[in-house]
Amino acid sequence: MKMISFHLMPYRPLDFAEAAKHRSAWVVLPNSLYDPVKGAEEYASYIDFLVDGERLGFDGIAVNEHHQNAYGLMPAPNLIASALIQRTKKVKIAILGRALPLQGNPMNIAEEYAMLDNLSRGRIICGFVRGIGAEYHSTGVNPYFSHERFHEAHDLIIQAWTKPGPFPFEGRHYNIRYVNCWPRPYQSPHPPIWIPSQGSSETVVWASDPARKYPFLVTFSSTDLVVRYLNTYRDQARKYGYEPEAGQFGWACPVYVADTDERAKAEAGRAIETLFNNYLRMPMEMLIPPGYTSFNSMKSFMKMRSNVGGKLSTADELIASGTAVIGSVKTVRAKIEEVRDRTGLGILVPMFQFGVLPDDLAKRNIEMFASEIMPHLRG
Amino acid sequence: MPPQPQIVKIGDVGVSLRRAGKGQPLLFLHGADGYSQWLPFFDALAEQYELLVPEHPGFGASDDPPLIRSVPDMAMFYLDFLEALDLRNLHIVGHSLGGWIAAEILVRDQSRAKSLTLISAAGIRVEGVLSGDIFIWNREELLRNVFYNQAYADIALSLQPTEQQIDTMLKNRFTATKLGWQPRWFDPDLEKWLHRIKLPALVIWGKEDKVMPSAYAALWHERLPDTRGLVMIEQCGHVPQIEKLSETIGPLRDFLAEVSR
Numbered sequence: 001m002k003m004i005s006f007h008l009m010p011y012r013p014l015d016f017a018e019a020a021k022h023r024s025a026w027v028v029l030p031n032s033l034y035d036p037v038k039g040a041e042e043y044a045s046y047i048d049f050l051v052d053g054e055r056l057g058f059d060g061i062a063v064n065e066h067h068q069n070a071y072g073l074m075p076a077p078n079l080i081a082s083a084l085i086q087r088t089k090k091v092k093i094a095i096l097g098r099a100l101p102l103q104g105n106p107m108n109i110a111e112e113y114a115m116l117d118n119l120s121r122g123r124i125i126c127g128f129v130r131g132i133g134a135e136y137h138s139t140g141v142n143p144y145f146s147h148e149r150f151h152e153a154h155d156l157i158i159q160a161w162t163k164p165g166p167f168p169f170e171g172r173h174y175n176i177r178y179v180n181c182w183p184r185p186y187q188s189p190h191p192p193i194w195i196p197s198q199g200s201s202e203t204v205v206w207a208s209d210p211a212r213k214y215p216f217l218v219t220f221s222s223t224d225l226v227v228r229y230l231n232t233y234r235d236q237a238r239k240y241g242y243e244p245e246a247g248q249f250g251w252a253c254p255v256y257v258a259d260t261d262e263r264a265k266a267e268a269g270r271a272i273e274t275l276f277n278n279y280l281r282m283p284m285e286m287l288i289p290p291g292y293t294s295f296n297s298m299k300s301f302m303k304m305r306s307n308v309g310g311k312l313s314t315a316d317e318l319i320a321s322g323t324a325v326i327g328s329v330k331t332v333r334a335k336i337e338e339v340r341d342r343t344g345l346g347i348l349v350p351m352f353q354f355g356v357l358p359d360d361l362a363k364r365n366i367e368m369f370a371s372e373i374m375p376h377l378r379g
Numbered sequence: 380m381p382p383q384p385q386i387v388k389i390g391d392v393g394v395s396l397r398r399a400g401k402g403q404p405l406l407f408l409h410g411a412d413g414y415s416q417w418l419p420f421f422d423a424l425a426e427q428y429e430l431l432v433p434e435h436p437g438f439g440a441s442d443d444p445p446l447i448r449s450v451p452d453m454a455m456f457y458l459d460f461l462e463a464l465d466l467r468n469l470h471i472v473g474h475s476l477g478g479w480i481a482a483e484i485l486v487r488d489q490s491r492a493k494s495l496t497l498i499s500a501a502g503i504r505v506e507g508v509l510s511g512d513i514f515i516w517n518r519e520e521l522l523r524n525v526f527y528n529q530a531y532a533d534i535a536l537s538l539q540p541t542e543q544q545i546d547t548m549l550k551n552r553f554t555a556t557k558l559g560w561q562p563r564w565f566d567p568d569l570e571k572w573l574h575r576i577k578l579p580a581l582v583i584w585g586k587e588d589k590v591m592p593s594a595y596a597a598l599w600h601e602r603l604p605d606t607r608g609l610v611m612i613e614q615c616g617h618v619p620q621i622e623k624l625s626e627t628i629g630p631l632r633d634f635l636a637e638v639s640r
Binding site: 023027028136137140141142143144145283284285286289290291295298299302 | 514515516517545546549550552553555556557560561562563
């Protein structure tokens with residue numbers, strides 16, 4: 001199993017009492033609540049944390065893109081990736097991912113990924129995502145055309161990497177007479193592409209297509225959903241007539257390991273609650289604007305949400321559902337092995353720092369995972 | 380009795396259309412929320428006119444054809460619609476999004492039209508005066524902001540929508556997003572051509588409109604070359620035809636009578 005240490009880079013010094021006065025920690029949270037001196041410390045600490053993943057034996061270290069929020073301070077994840085390249089030698093660097101539809105010109109993404117691939121001599125893994133609904137409020141991009149823009153941007157980027165340039169690209173959203181990607185990517189034909197997803201059926205069908213076979217990475221979901229989505233992917237691949245490899249099945253989740261279940265929960269409980277209840281809190285209108293998902297997905301999501309009643313998650317619930325993997329070495333190992341056995345999981349993307357979790361605990365967490373759990377999952 | 384909708388085919392697009400009354404034809408174009416119910420406002424208009432209330436493509440029981448991607452597309456479609464139904468000497472009354480569609484139709488072709496009435500219309504922008512963000516509001520905020528008199532919002536909120544109504548609301552919201560998200564509720568190329576609309580026009584607005592603030596009424600009134608009046612209704616939100624029926628229908632009837640002569 002491949003293991004990738006992932007970071008969201010939350011803004012921990014957030015004034016939660018002040019933030020609670022706003023609709024969400026996204027879109028409308030006043031940026032006067034961001035203190036650049038404290039923020040600079042956060043960046044420095046988080047980059048050190050990711051770099052350490054190489055020494056600890058991880059296959060990769062990973063960042064992602066989010067805009068205008070306190071949840072993740074990486075509107076431009078390629079800048080962080082570039083810094084990571086300079087401080088590491090062998091580890092893969094995954095950008096999970098760039099939000100294609102939010103870009104005015106996706107060639108920027110093709111070019112920057114190609115640059116990073118050259119700078120790292122082929123250590124880049126590319127994620128392609130659509131961004132979350134809130135980012136359509138932040139950027140003004142029309143969510144109704146999100147899927148269209150995603151697919152068109154994807155095709156443009158792949159062609160820019162693989163077709164001899166210059167050539168014209170004739171799309172509906174993107175029209176470029178001279179597509180000519182300088183530099184070309186270091187890896188041939190191009191860096192691996194992974195698809196982080198919350199499991200929409202449209203994405204499963206698209207990612208598992210034999211022309212792509214993109215690894216499918218289920219993010220922040222309960223065990224039941226992770227199992228269901230990954231097996232939907234497997235079924236779809238079989239419908240296409242091929243048997244998918246373990247490397248096509250990924251799962252991204254917060255992980256915290258300590259001596260005992262009790263200690264793990266005591267140390268990480270509040271942090272995991274802040275991730276879901278403070279940093280990720282947003283009304284449905286922000287999370288899924290119309291057209292961001294299909295009509296049917298939106299309808300079932302609305303029903304799901306109304307059943308939950310918008311109540312806050314407790315650490316116990318997040319642990320019980322498997323959304324967060326928190327516990328002793330034995331517990332964490334068993335949970336990951338359970339998901340592996342039920343899905344054929346080949347890529348694990350644990351997030352060792354989440355919410356307000358402080359540096360010292362995050363560091364002990366990742367070190368314990370590397371020494372006590374990683375070897376077993378490798379075996 | 381509210382008229383039953385019939386499906387009329389415009390090319391291969393089915394449009395749900397309600398008709399009532401006799402007289403000169405009057406086309407009512409609904410707002411982003413879609414057609415919800417037959418209103419006393421419609422009965423009042425149908426007393427003197429042949430009233431046509433279609434659901435726009437992408438709304439309610441009408442088809443949702445992929446060819447319509449924008450309000451200008453919608454306007455081109457309605458030119459087909461007017462031609463197919465052979466409507467002449469037509470009065471057009473557009474509310475909110477429907478007002479925007481009406482203006483886009485008429486800057487393209489006004490040969491079949493006799494007058495234009497805009498109620499709380501979208502379509503142009505007053506810089507520095509934002510329209511309300513109906514996409515970020517939840518349902519309660521939306522209803523509370525749509526009405527000045529909160530009793531209307533209370534009634535709407537107390538109703539439990541049926542499965543079918545939820546489907547329609549979602550369909551309408553998808554189409555509203557497609558048409559109005561970016562740029563938000565206006566066409567940057569519309570205002571500069573409004574001088575083309577050489578028809579008598581009336582502008583009706585709720586003074587306390589939080590969706591399309593009343594500053595927009597003044598800009599429409601200024602830009603349309605033959606406006607006969609700006610009716611600003613006190614203590615009224617975004618839907619004057621519901622909230623202030625008599626204050627809306629009175630001036631509208633007078634205007635229509637004057638231009639029908």
